[in-house]
Amino acid sequence: MSNMKTVEVVYNTRERAGEKSPGKIYSEKLKVRRRREWRGLKDTLFDYSRWCYLMFGVLGKFILNPRNVKGFLRYRWMMSYLFVPHGMDKFTIGLRDEALRITHYAMNYVIADVTQAIHNCFRGDRRVGNDVAYSEKCCITDENSMVPFVMGFDKEKMHTILREVPTMFASNIFHQFNVMHYLDVAQQNGIPGDVCPMPEAEAGVSMDDDFCVLGACAVQNNTTCDGSLMGNGIIAKRLEKQYGIPTYQLATPLRHQEEDVIDYAVEQIKGAIAFIEEHTGEKWEWPVYFEAARRVNVATRCRNAQLEINSTPYPQFFGAVFSLYNDTNYMGNAGRDPYFEVLDKKLLKLAEQGYKEKRMYAKEYRHRAIVWGVQPQYVIDMLYWMVQCWGVVPLVDMLSVINKDMIAETDTPENREQAFRDMAMLNMQMIMRNHTHGGYKVLVDELWDLCEKMNADVVMMWEHMSCKALNGMHGMFEEQGRERGIHIMWVNHDLCDPRVFTRSAIRDQVNRYMRTVMREEPLDPSLEHIPDDEAY
Amino acid sequence: MSKFAKIPLMIAGVGAGLFVGTFTMYMFNLDMKMMTLVAPLLEKWYDSREHDFYL
Numbered sequence: 001m002s003n004m005k006t007v008e009v010v011y012n013t014r015e016r017a018g019e020k021s022p023g024k025i026y027s028e029k030l031k032v033r034r035r036r037e038w039r040g041l042k043d044t045l046f047d048y049s050r051w052c053y054l055m056f057g058v059l060g061k062f063i064l065n066p067r068n069v070k071g072f073l074r075y076r077w078m079m080s081y082l083f084v085p086h087g088m089d090k091f092t093i094g095l096r097d098e099a100l101r102i103t104h105y106a107m108n109y110v111i112a113d114v115t116q117a118i119h120n121c122f123r124g125d126r127r128v129g130n131d132v133a134y135s136e137k138c139c140i141t142d143e144n145s146m147v148p149f150v151m152g153f154d155k156e157k158m159h160t161i162l163r164e165v166p167t168m169f170a171s172n173i174f175h176q177f178n179v180m181h182y183l184d185v186a187q188q189n190g191i192p193g194d195v196c197p198m199p200e201a202e203a204g205v206s207m208d209d210d211f212c213v214l215g216a217c218a219v220q221n222n223t224t225c226d227g228s229l230m231g232n233g234i235i236a237k238r239l240e241k242q243y244g245i246p247t248y249q250l251a252t253p254l255r256h257q258e259e260d261v262i263d264y265a266v267e268q269i270k271g272a273i274a275f276i277e278e279h280t281g282e283k284w285e286w287p288v289y290f291e292a293a294r295r296v297n298v299a300t301r302c303r304n305a306q307l308e309i310n311s312t313p314y315p316q317f318f319g320a321v322f323s324l325y326n327d328t329n330y331m332g333n334a335g336r337d338p339y340f341e342v343l344d345k346k347l348l349k350l351a352e353q354g355y356k357e358k359r360m361y362a363k364e365y366r367h368r369a370i371v372w373g374v375q376p377q378y379v380i381d382m383l384y385w386m387v388q389c390w391g392v393v394p395l396v397d398m399l400s401v402i403n404k405d406m407i408a409e410t411d412t413p414e415n416r417e418q419a420f421r422d423m424a425m426l427n428m429q430m431i432m433r434n435h436t437h438g439g440y441k442v443l444v445d446e447l448w449d450l451c452e453k454m455n456a457d458v459v460m461m462w463e464h465m466s467c468k469a470l471n472g473m474h475g476m477f478e479e480q481g482r483e484r485g486i487h488i489m490w491v492n493h494d495l496c497d498p499r500v501f502t503r504s505a506i507r508d509q510v511n512r513y514m515r516t517v518m519r520e521e522p523l524d525p526s527l528e529h530i531p532d533d534e535a536y
Numbered sequence: 537m538s539k540f541a542k543i544p545l546m547i548a549g550v551g552a553g554l555f556v557g558t559f560t561m562y563m564f565n566l567d568m569k570m571m572t573l574v575a576p577l578l579e580k581w582y583d584s585r586e587h588d589f590y591l
Binding site for chain 1: 558559562563567574578579581588589
């Protein structure tokens with residue numbers, strides 16, 4: 001222990017407004033919280049105003065459309081969206097001031113974006129809205145797909161539908177049990193239980209006939225692992241053979257750090273664009289592309305600035321919402337929605353203000369952690385719990401460590417060629433693939449660089465037990481972490497299946513490490529054991 | 537008091553009533569507690585639906 005790195009403890013000089021121990025609002029009997037947190041008058045009213053916005057401005061507006069009611073009753077995964085406000089509460093535990101505002105503004109827009117995606121799915125769905133003219137201008141893509149190959153299509157004319165995001169990815173955040181049905185369907189049909197439950201659940205949704213069916217074509221991507229290839233195969237077969245939706249396989253090189261793969265990656269992007277043009281009848285427009293590229297650069301600059309703030313003693317924007325916001329903005333949006341530019345700047349302004357005021361999420365920051373590996377969807381509030389309960393600040397997570405470089409944003413003949421290389425680079429370095437593939441340098445070496453740059457003394461290592469890509473490096477992390485004096489806190493989980501590791505089983509791994517290795521007591525004992533295993 | 541003078545008072549009264557109602561719902565998490573009653577019924581509804589399995 002004496003050789004282990006330590007960081008200076010940072011104390012919060014401000015007393016937290018409202019209640020001090022949010023642990024008492026959890027309930028063993030109810031499947032949701034007993035009540036909402038009292039955050040002092042100002043912050044409670046702000047939280048209430050955002051609740052009103054979600055309830056009436058987003059969800060209420062959505063359900064007033066009869067087509068959406070029909071879709072709601074047709075698809076099992078829609079049940080998760082009954083619990084959106086409960087999901088939002090998971091992210092705001094103990095938050096006040098700028099942190100509360102950043103979390104709400106970022107996550108509320110992610111929720112609004114997913115709601116719009118569901119609305120679009122139902123509009124074109126052959127079984128719900130059956131708007132044929134709309135559907136013929138849609139291209140559906142994977143949940144894990146980076147979408148630079150649609151940056152040059154006018155989004156009012158050609159609609160990109162990330163069909164798996166509302167169906168599986170987001171729905172699991174709001175309702176921890178809702179994916180289990182699809183896992184069971186997949187396993188009843190012979191898919192082994194040890195593949196990643198995310199693509200497995202998506203395959204289960206397809207088998208169970210629970211995907212919306214729309215689109216003139218689809219683009220699938222070899223995203224991150226054997227599981228995603230398996231899932232894509234099953235989904236593509238149904239799309240093509242039963243629904244007659246032609247599907248393009250965007251085969252992206254995995255060794256994305258090697259210069260010699262770029263020509264092949266460019267050919268793949270060009271192929272996807274030509275395929276979409278052929279099937280939707282819409283044309284690629286360079287002014288549209290370069291405007292989107294400019295917005296991608298704004299997002300990159302803002303994200304780099306947020307990470308810069310997080311490397312100081314007063315980090316401002318971190319946790320699952322930072323990750324989910326980046327997922328949505330960087331990967332699902334890729335510069336196409338102008339509002340993200342406004343929001344990026346607003347969030348950065350709030351973070352700068354919080355930094356100036358030395359705002360903190362908890363009363364002490366004892367450890368600074370890099371979060372590596374993939375977070376479980378069903379315990380999405382874990383990082384907020386960790387900082388509130390133990391004072392371990394999650395400075396950044398692996399999924400948010402993405403492209404830091406600018407791409408060409410001016411429309412010139414040379415830049416049109418460069419644009420294909422940029423799109424190929426963005427696609428190869430999509431969230432997940434950029435670290436889980438590309439060799440040990442991006443998975444292992446880059447972690448130590450980050451620890452150095454962000455002055456971290458702990459790596460919280462999510463060990464997703466079905467993720468072979470990461471588990472293969474277990475020994476290397478252990479050995480190199482020991483050499484550098486960095487604490488490696490392993491936390492096992494099974495991504496989407498709470499039957500394998502429950503929420504409390506996951507948190508107990510941190511509790512044990514903090515008590516036995518760090519020899520510390522919790523900052524807030526009311527949070528050490530919270531009875532939410534049965535909660536949504 | 538004239539009819540017109542009562543209008544702002546009525547608006548304020550309705551606004552205050554709406555605020556008290558929704559704030560109570562928000563603070564005591566009544567919205568989500570209500571959903572925990574709806575969810576099991578919906579689950580039965582989804583279970584009763586016929587599935588077109590395809591592999």
